Structures are given as C-alpha cells and as structure tokens.
Amino acid sequence: MPQPDQTAELRAALARRILVIDGAMGTTIREYKLTEKDARGERFRNAGKDILNNGDVLTLTRPDVIGDIHRRFLEAGADIIETNTFSGTSLAQSEFFPVGEEGRKDPEYFQRCLEDPLLNDLTWDLNFESARLCRKWADEIGEKTGRKRYVAGAVGPMTLSLSQFPDPDDMAFRRITFDQAVAAYRHQVESAG
Numbered sequence: 683m684p685q686p687d688q689t690a691e692l693r694a695a696l697a698r699r700i701l702v703i704d705g706a707m708g709t710t711i712r713e714y715k716l717t718e719k720d721a722r723g724e725r726f727r728n729a730g731k732d733i734l735n736n737g738d739v740l741t742l743t744r745p746d747v748i749g750d751i752h753r754r755f756l757e758a759g760a761d762i763i764e765t766n767t768f769s770g771t772s773l774a775q776s777e778f779f780p781v782g783e784e785g786r787k788d789p790e791y792f793q794r795c796l797e798d799p800l801l802n803d804l805t806w807d808l809n810f811e812s813a814r815l816c817r818k819w820a821d822e823i824g825e826k827t828g829r830k831r832y833v834a835g836a837v838g839p840m841t842l843s844l845s846q847f848p849d850p851d852d853m854a855f856r857r858i859t860f861d862q863a864v865a866a867y868r869h870q871v872e873s874a875g
Contacts, residue, residue, distance in 0.1 A: 691830070692832055695761075695830070701762055701832070702760050703761070703762045703764065704760040704762065704764055705760075707737060707836075708737050708768070710751050710754075711737045711740065711747070711748075714747050716734065716740070716747065718734045720734075720743070720744055721733050721734045721736065721740060721744070723743030723744065725742060726739060726743065729778070730779075730780070731779070731780070732778075733778045736777075737766065737769075738766055738767055738768065738769050738770055738775070738808050740766065741766045741812045741815060742807060745815055748812070749819055752815065752819040753819055753823065756823035760831070761830075761831060762831070762834050763819065763831065763834070764833075764834045765809065765812040765813050765816050765833065765874065766812045766815075766836070767808055767809050767813075767838070767870065767874070768836050768837075769838050769840065769841075770808045770812070770836075770838070770870045771840055771866035771867060771869065771870045772801040772802055772805050772866055772869065773792055773795055773796070773863070773866045774842075774866075775805055775808075776792070776798075781794045781795050781798045781801065782794065787857050788855075789856070789859050789862060792842075792857065792858045792862055793862065796865055796869075806869070806873040807873075808873075809835075809870055809871075809874040812874070813874040813875050814875075816833040817833050819831075820833050835870075837870060840863070840866070842857050842858050843856075843857075844856060844858065844860055844863060
C-alpha cells in the first residue's frame with residue numbers, strides 16, 4: 683500500500699493554520715535532574731569523558747525521559763516535535779567520544795572521526811532511535827486527540843564552524859572542511875530513516 687505524501691499533507695495543514703513546534707529539549711532535560719550515571723546507562727558505563735551534557739545519548743540511555751518530554755510537548759499542543767539529535771553527527775559526538783589522541787583538532791583528526799566505526803554506529807543509533815521514539819509519541823498522542831502530529835529531524839550546528847578561524851596565525855585554517863560537514867550531516871539524515 684503506497685504511503686501518503688507527507689510533504690503535501692504537511693503543506694496542506696500549514697495552509698489551514700499555524701502549526702506549533704515543540705520547545706527546547708536541552709533545557710527541558712535539565713528539569714529531570716539526571717546524573718552522570720543516568721546519562722551513561724549501561725552502554726556508556728566506561729566512557730572516558732563526562733557525557734551528562736550530551737543530551738542526545740539520553741535517547742539511548744533514558745528513552746523514558748526523552749519520551750516523557752515528547753509527550754509533554756504534544757499534550758501541551760505541539761503539532762510538530764523534533765528528534766533529540768541536535769548533536770547527532772560523528773563530528774559533534776567526537777567531543778564526548780574522542781577518536782584516539784585528540785591532539786590538534788584539524789581536518790585530519792575529524793576525517794578519522796568520520797571514518798570511525800564506533801562513532802558512526804553511535805550516531806546511526808542516536809538518529810534512528812530518536813526518530814522512532816518521536817514517531818511513536820506523535821502517533822500515540824495523535825490517535826488519542828484525533829489531530830495529526832508531525833516529526834521533524836533536528837540537525838544542529840555542531841560545535842565546529844566552517845567560518846571560524848581558530849588560529850590567528852593562520853587565518854585560512856579551519857578545523858573541518860565543507861565536505862566533512864556535508865558527510866557528517868548526510869550520515870545523520872540517512873540514519874533517521
């Protein structure tokens with residue numbers, strides 16, 4: 683059975699009324715007063731760096747919390763909820779899960795991050811599970827209220843910039859290349875399903 687054209691459906695809804703998008707995931711997560719142990723769960727129990735400020739991993743370690751946040755936004759009237767993937771790229775996740783010796787963070791280092799199987803698996807899981815969790819809650823609340831709810835993939839700006847010049851002695855130096863940013867975002871979007 684063919685799937686309905688979601689883009690056309692969303693455009694038609696937007697033509698009828700203003701749709702409300704959810705609120706800030708990061709600040710809402712803080713309301714739950716989670717600990718480092720909560721963030722790590724079993725999967726990241728032995729992580730070498732603190733990951734409490736990596737809210738994206740909570741989709742994997744505390745889906746109950748992220749699901750509750752989605753539920754709350756939907757029950758408050760949100761028509762669209764965003765995936766919990768603001769830092770869902772291998773480049774952004776390398777801040778919490780560095781690849782080997784960090785040294786100078788330059789295109790060579792970040793290329794290793796893009797090619798790292800553990801980071802790629804992690805970001806695939808983050809994006810896929812976040813999309814699945816959003817869809818579950820959007821469908822559940824939509825069925826309960828009789829109003830269709832939508833899911834939007836959150837693609838954040840990373841902690842890196844293509845325009846920032848971090849070395850005042852080398853104004854042409856950038857930490858990542860444009861092609862690396864494209865590759866990271868492509869992997870993120872493809873993994874969301």
